[in-house]
Amino acid sequence: MKYFLVLLFFCITILHNVSVCVAEGDKPPSHDPEYIKALYLVNLSQFISWENSEDALKICVVGDDALGAKLVQITENSGLSGALNIQSKNLSSTFDSCNILYISETAEFEMQQILYKTSSHRSIVTVSDVKDFIYQKGTIGFVSIDNTIKIEINNSLLKEKGIFVNSELLEIARRVL
Amino acid sequence: MMAPLKLFSKLSIKWKIIFIIFSVCIPSTLVCLSAVSYYDISQTRQELRINFQITTNITGDHLSASLAFRDLENANKILSAFQHDKSIKQACLYDVEGKLFASFFGSELPEQSCQTAQDGSPDRSSNFEVFSSTIQEKHLQNLGTLFVYTHLERVSELMRTQMFFVFGCLLFVLVLISFPLANMIQKSISKPVNDLLETSRSIWTLPELKTVTTEKTDTSDEIILILEILTNIKSIAGSYFENIEATESVLVNYKNFLDTLDKRLKTKDEIYESISADFYQNNDIQMAEYVLGIQTVLNKETQRFIEWFYEAYNDGAHILRYEQKTSITDTEIESMVKNSFENLANCRVPIMISEAGLEWFITGYERAMCKVIDNISEYCKSLMLKGVKYQIFITLKSSNKKSLHFTLICASQKNDKNFNLEHLKVQESYLKIRHYNNLNNPHPNSVQIQQNNKKVEVIVNL
Known part of the structure; x- marks a missing residue:
């Protein structure tokens, strides 16, 4: 007893x-940067239009599994689980089905290889917090300024891919190429 | 209520017409303008509400990215666009958790704070009209909420001021147009009336009517003035007609007198006939005396006739003078009666009374006496025409205490003569009168006249 x-x-x-x-x-x-990045990724999906978009958009994460988990949490909380599909990828994975591909800063060394793989796919929007990402054939970059995360957009590359960015998103972007 | 109506009734036709035109035009314009203003203001407010809602929605759409990516700077920049609309007092942007994210305040607002409610909805109990927009983007159904506070009353005040200005201008133009228009209309309406008034006034100011004074009224109404003038003219015309009738009656009397004279003048054949019988029956001396007597009688008759005619003419002229007057004073009555009796007393013609059957022929003095009575009778008639009732008592007192009474009652216009002359009394009286004249009475006819309350008593002492 x-x-x-x-x-x-x-x-x-x-x-x-x-x-x-x-x-x-x-x-x-x-106040968690990872959470904010995850939130931004979810929000980005709502401000970008794809030519041949399917019903559910796929957000793929490379190199940061924790971010992937946060993405799942956010989509569930915001009721977007049906509209967004979160997938974790690695270097060996194929990215054909991804609409947004987030490349974590930890995968910086594999970044060029990943970008090379995705270059043939028109519908993939690459997002990363690697410094000067948009100058390295990336499309959208996260930049931390004064403890806030800002966005940089390579709009010309996105146009080449046939992806349209909402003008409001371009308006708030710190830098647009 | 009655005082303005009384004042209105005293206005001239011109001002009445102008007043009527204005009293119809201005209230109808006021009512129409008020209805249009009310409709316009309510429609404008409705349009403004719709416009503000659209503005709020558009701004909310623009704020979606700022809210999604927490870009406060861009959100403030977008909200600052509201500064160009003075009606927007403040705008508050809340995030999905109900926390204030960004805000805008108009410069005129003293308290610059957004209500931060836990549920994200602001306090709506203020005087502002609040427009809200839920911000969403694709699948993100609620990124946040934008509340825009507007002050539509300011717009209403501006519109009211504008309406007052428009009404003032309209009223000015209305007066500017209506007054000459009313003036023109009234001229066409009141011109005949004014012409009639002027003609009436010109008649009224004739020198013959200047002696008549009337009460002046304080009205300007032409018709009332015309009516007054016509009434006065009518009364004067009535007086003139009375005088004309009185004069006519006098002339009728003259005509009767001349007819009587014509009847009583004997023709040569009649005289010859009356004397021829005695003439051939008497001897020469008697005949000569008789002829002399006839000649004497004829001379005296001629002289008497001339005197009588002269007297009658004077009496008639005298009466005519009084008849033409519109009123006769008591002094004039006394004077007239006394003059008549003085003429009677001065008559020194011998009196002859002849009787033929039952008819009396009165000659000489008696005729003068009758004339006096006739004069008084005519005078009574003239008084009757003026609507005056008089009683005239004439008493002839002789020395033997016998009196002859005549009574003239001027009470009715229908009866020409209301006194009766009894033949027997006349006979006696005339004899007395003759006796008096022949004896040359030391106290000639003294006439006493007493007037008391429309009664004239004449006493003649013979």
Whole structure:
């Protein structure tokens, strides 16, 4: 009986901690850069138009699985899980089905190879937080300025790909090529 | 209520017409303009509401990227476009969590703060009209909400000012057009009336009517003035007609007198016939005396006739003078009666009374007496024509205490003579009168006249 009570207390304590973690996990960590990037990726999908877009857009993440998890969380919270499909990719994967491909800063060394692979696919919008990404044949780059994340857009490349960016997005972009 | 109507009734026709035109034009213009203004203002407010809602929606669409990518600078830049519209007092942009993201405040607003409610909806209890737009982009159904606060009352005030200005201009133009128009219309209407008034006035100012004074009224209405003038002219014309009738009656009397004279003048054959019988029956001396007597009688008759005629003429002229007057004073009545009796007293012609059957022939003095009575009778008639009732009592008192009474009652216009002359009394009276004249009474006819309340009592002491 004594062991039973200790076990019960232990279980209650664990359950409480788990519930607290879940509850805190529901709240969007607004100051988390990764969360903001994930949010921006979701929002980007709403400001870009593809010529032959399917019903559900695919956002692929390379090199940052945590961001992928946050993307899933955001889509679920915002009710976009039906409209957005989140996929984690690696270097060996094929990116044919991706609409937005996020290349994490950690995959900077593989970036050229990935960009080369995606160059033949017109419908892929590459996004990365690598410095001067839009000057390296990338289409949209995240830039951190004064602890805020800004956007840079290589609109000419996007036009070549037949992808149209909302003018409002171009308006808020820090730099547009 | 009555005072303005009374004032209106005293206005001239010109001002009445102008007043009527203005009282119809101005209220109808006011009512029409008020209706148009009300409709215009309400329509404009409705249009403004629609426009503000469109503006809010468009601005919200532009703010979607700023809100999605947390670009506060761009959001403020977009919201600052509201500064060009003075009606927009403030704009508040809330994110999806209901937190204030960006705001805009008009320069005229004293309190510059957005209501931050937990549910994201602002306080709507203020005087502003609030337009809201939920910001969305593709599948993102609610990126945030934009609330725009406008002050439409300012627009309404501007429109009211404009309406007052328009009404002022319209009223000015209305007066500018209506007054000459009303003047022209009234001229065509009131010209005949004015001409009639002028003609009436010209008649009224004739020298013959200047002696008549009338009460002046304070009205300017031409028709009332014409009516007054015509009434006055009517009364004067009535007076003139009375005088004409009185004069006519006097002339009728003259005619009767001349007819009587013509009847009583004996022709040569009649005289010859009356004397021829005695003439051939008497001897020469008697005949000569008789002829002399006839000659004497004829001379005296001729002289008496001339005197009588002269007296009658004077009396008639005298009465005629009074008849032509519109009124006779008591002094004039006394003077007239006394003169008549003085003429009677001065008559020194011998009196002859002859009787032929039942008819009386009155000659000489008696005729003068009858003339006096006739004069008084005519005078009574003239008084009757003027609507005056008089009673005139004439008493002839003789020395033997016998009196002859005549009563003239001027009470009715229909009866020409209301006194009766009884033959027996006349006979006696005339004898007394003759007796008096022959004896040369030391106290000639003294006439006493007493007037009391439309009664004139004349006492003649013989």
